[in-house]
Amino acid sequence: MSESAEKLKNMASLAGKYLTFRLAEEEYGLEILKVQEIIGLMNVTRVPKTPSFIRGVINLRGKVIPVIDLRVKFEFDIKEDTDKTCIIVVQVNNDNNHSVVMGIIVDEVSEVLDIKGNQIEPSPSFGASVDTEFILGMGKTAQKVVMLLDIDRVLSGDEINMVGKTE
Amino acid sequence: MNLKLSTKLIGSFLIVAAITLVVGVIGWNGSVKLNENVDDIGNKQFPTVQALLTLQQNLEAYRVAQRTMLNPELNDNDRKRQIDNFANARNGYQEAMEKYEKIQHSDEMNRIWQQFVSAFDDWSRENGRFENNLKKLDETGIYNPDRLLASIEQFIGEHHRLEGQIASLIINRNQFEGGEDHTSCNYGKWLSSFSTNNRLINSAISNSKEAHAQFHQSVRAIKQLVNANNIAAAELELRTMHKHAEVVFGGFNTIKEQAAAASRLNSEMSIIAMDDVREKQDVALSHLRRLVEISNNIANDEISASVASANFVAVLTIIATIIGTLLAVVFGIFLSTSISKALNRIIAGLNQGSEQVASASNQVSGSSQQMAEGANEQASSLEEVSSSLEEMSSMVKQNADNAGQADSLMGETKTRVEKGDSAIAKVNKAIGEIKNSSDHTAKIVKTIDEIAFQTNLLALNAAVEAARAGDAGKGFAVVAEEVRNLAQRSAEAAKNTAALIEESQKNAEQGVEVSNDAAEAVKSISESAMKVAGLISEIAAASKEQAQGIEQINTAVSQMDKVTQGNAANAEESASASEELSAQARELKDMVNELVKIVGGSSSENGSSSGYYKQDMDNNKKNGFINVAKKSFSKKIETNGKSTISPVSPGKNGKNDALVPSKVIPLDDDELSQF
Numbered sequence A: 001m002s003e004s005a006e007k008l009k010n011m012a013s014l015a016g017k018y019l020t021f022r023l024a025e026e027e028y029g030l031e032i033l034k035v036q037e038i039i040g041l042m043n044v045t046r047v048p049k050t051p052s053f054i055r056g057v058i059n060l061r062g063k064v065i066p067v068i069d070l071r072v073k074f075e076f077d078i079k080e081d082t083d084k085t086c087i088i089v090v091q092v093n094n095d096n097n098h099s100v101v102m103g104i105i106v107d108e109v110s111e112v113l114d115i116k117g118n119q120i121e122p123s124p125s126f127g128a129s130v131d132t133e134f135i136l137g138m139g140k141t142a143q144k145v146v147m148l149l150d151i152d153r154v155l156s157g158d159e160i161n162m163v164g165k166t167e
Numbered sequence B: 001m002n003l004k005l006s007t008k009l010i011g012s013f014l015i016v017a018a019i020t021l022v023v024g025v026i027g028w029n030g031s032v033k034l035n036e037n038v039d040d041i042g043n044k045q046f047p048t049v050q051a052l053l054t055l056q057q058n059l060e061a062y063r064v065a066q067r068t069m070l071n072p073e074l075n076d077n078d079r080k081r082q083i084d085n086f087a088n089a090r091n092g093y094q095e096a097m098e099k100y101e102k103i104q105h106s107d108e109m110n111r112i113w114q115q116f117v118s119a120f121d122d123w124s125r126e127n128g129r130f131e132n133n134l135k136k137l138d139e140t141g142i143y144n145p146d147r148l149l150a151s152i153e154q155f156i157g158e159h160h161r162l163e164g165q166i167a168s169l170i171i172n173r174n175q176f177e178g179g180e181d182h183t184s185c186n187y188g189k190w191l192s193s194f195s196t197n198n199r200l201i202n203s204a205i206s207n208s209k210e211a212h213a214q215f216h217q218s219v220r221a222i223k224q225l226v227n228a229n230n231i232a233a234a235e236l237e238l239r240t241m242h243k244h245a246e247v248v249f250g251g252f253n254t255i256k257e258q259a260a261a262a263s264r265l266n267s268e269m270s271i272i273a274m275d276d277v278r279e280k281q282d283v284a285l286s287h288l289r290r291l292v293e294i295s296n297n298i299a300n301d302e303i304s305a306s307v308a309s310a311n312f313v314a315v316l317t318i319i320a321t322i323i324g325t326l327l328a329v330v331f332g333i334f335l336s337t338s339i340s341k342a343l344n345r346i347i348a349g350l351n352q353g354s355e356q357v358a359s360a361s362n363q364v365s366g367s368s369q370q371m372a373e374g375a376n377e378q379a380s381s382l383e384e385v386s387s388s389l390e391e392m393s394s395m396v397k398q399n400a401d402n403a404g405q406a407d408s409l410m411g412e413t414k415t416r417v418e419k420g421d422s423a424i425a426k427v428n429k430a431i432g433e434i435k436n437s438s439d440h441t442a443k444i445v446k447t448i449d450e451i452a453f454q455t456n457l458l459a460l461n462a463a464v465e466a467a468r469a470g471d472a473g474k475g476f477a478v479v480a481e482e483v484r485n486l487a488q489r490s491a492e493a494a495k496n497t498a499a500l501i502e503e504s505q506k507n508a509e510q511g512v513e514v515s516n517d518a519a520e521a522v523k524s525i526s527e528s529a530m531k532v533a534g535l536i537s538e539i540a541a542a543s544k545e546q547a548q549g550i551e552q553i554n555t556a557v558s559q560m561d562k563v564t565q566g567n568a569a570n571a572e573e574s575a576s577a578s579e580e581l582s583a584q585a586r587e588l589k590d591m592v593n594e595l596v597k598i599v600g601g602s603s604s605e606n607g608s609s610s611g612y613y614k615q616d617m618d619n620n621k622k623n624g625f626i627n628v629a630k631k632s633f634s635k636k637i638e639t640n641g642k643s644t645i646s647p648v649s650p651g652k653n654g655k656n657d658a659l660v661p662s663k664v665i666p667l668d669d670d671e672l673s674q675f
Helices: A002-013 A157-165 B005-070 B076-102 B107-140 B145-172 B186-193 B199-227 B231-600 B605-622 B625-640 B650-657 B669-674
Strands: A016-023 A026-031 A035-040 A054-060 A063-069 A086-093 A099-106 A108-115 A135-140 A145-149
Touching: A016 A086, A016 A099, A016 A145, A016 B231, A026 A108, A035 B231, A054 A099, A086 A108, A108 A145, A108 B231, B005 B076, B005 B107, B005 B231, B076 B107, B107 B231, B145 B186, B145 B199, B145 B231, B186 B199, B199 B231
Parallel strands: A026 A145, A063 A099
Antiparallel strands: A016 A026, A016 A108, A035 A086, A054 A063, A086 A099, A135 A145
């Protein structure tokens, strides 16, 4: 009982503004404060000997940052880029509380959504074998469910370190 | 074997001759060897043995004579005969020795012969001694000294006893019988029968003979005196008697001495004959026996060698003869079978060939008949062709007229189609322009859409910034939201416009397609019209050519007529050719039969093969087809000359169908007999 109450309290602390985006027909939300900026798709330079979910690096106004293909990372079907494909530049904290700037490729950026505490529910448990830690919770709006992503956990510590090295 | 027949024959006979030669050489060689051996035995070993045996025999004869000579009881005749025997034996062995020495002998035999000769010389020497003694014995004239001695001793004893009796008479008056006659005493009797050529004995006898007679005279006188009792006279007489007795006894002693000498000679001779001669002779004879043995051995060896070689030669000759005979038989059989096989094969081939020729000639006959029928049919067909050509000619003319009209109509059609084509081209161009302008519009709309997208991103970024600014950014956030809404609306509008333009683009494209289709249709119409025009003019030209073609066909038909006539003539020729062919086949068959006779005597095939031809000829006799065919063709050729073909009566054809091909050759009995 106390656990669920704590969870509810946690959920309430999750209330705030989220940048929502589309990936494979689903809506996901990112804490607005994690987002640095949104840019259209530009030329991505492929880096050799990197995992397949790393699309490469881009030159963001003189700064080279790694770009992650979230479709590959989430193990969805790979799709051609469209006019609406965007790169969301985010700040990710690794285990050492060291912040890393990187881009994530999404199908389409939707809007900035203000989600209340009561609109948020914890992520469903599918059993111990399924890892849902990277989902903060499920945001409910008028007609849809937005999965609120913990971007720090989407990429595991090692991956962030590895990605950080590419900077 | 692909050899010539003559080569085969000559080769085989040469091989047989070679075998005969080998057998002959072997036999000749054997006989020569045998001859050598026989010659050696006959001319060398046999005479050698003969000589040696003769020699031995004569030596034995000599010895026998010698021993016979030793017999003291021998009378004079026998003695003489023995002396002759000596001479004969000596001659015999000398001859034999000469004979032997004339023959050449081996070294061993020569060596032994030398030994024999030396032994023989020793023997001869001993014989010489013997004969010397014999001469001495002859001189004594006493051949039986022992008997003579015994007689003389008896005489001496008797006369001593007589002396004793006389003395006893005188002294004691003892009377006794006998002793009064010198001839009745034993000595007297012996003297009357005794005779000798011994001088000493004869003189002794003659000296004592008178004394002996006086002795016995004295005995008688003493007896008478004693009887008369005149003892003194008797004693006186007795002294006389003693004187005479001494003379007689002296003679007796002389004879005794001679007899003893003869006895000595005799014993010496017997020693010579029994010991010395025999010893030497044994040595000589042993050598002789050795020689005979060696000679015999040589002869035996040669005989056995010659027998062996004769046997060998006999076996060799038998083997060679058997092999030769077998080879000759094999070659003979092989040759005759191979030749007769080949000949039989050739004959069979010739037979078959002649039969094939015969059947081929029959077929040729049939073919020529069919050709004749074909010519008939051709003629009737040609007539039909001619009438059909007339009809075709008129139809072709009509075709040409129609084609001309169609051609003029097609010219009009062509101009109209060209007009339609240009109109469609104009429509096409207009639609193309419409499409172009809508393409431009679409590009503009896309630019608008892109701008809306960028604006949206800007608005979102602004919202992000506003959120970071916290409460200070709240108003800015609202503005950003509004900007975003505007951007989205302009994007929406652009999207709608784009859809509309897309539709009009599609329609324009469809219009282009349709007008293209129409243009294509018009084009194909004009092409078809062109083609039709071309075809029609072609038809017109073709009709003209057809008319010409029909003309040509007409001339061709008349040529075909001529060809048909030619065919008929050819049929006739081939019929006669097949006739000749048949005749040649027959001739070939006769030759084959002759060959068969040569190869295998009388042939059983003869009857059957000639039967085939006979049948042919019989068939030919039954109908003279060719003559009939010739007539019918000549008739047709005349009528066909003007290309008006008279129909051939079907009845005639029907009759000809029943003909057998083999009946084609027309031969009557006279012609047949010429084959």
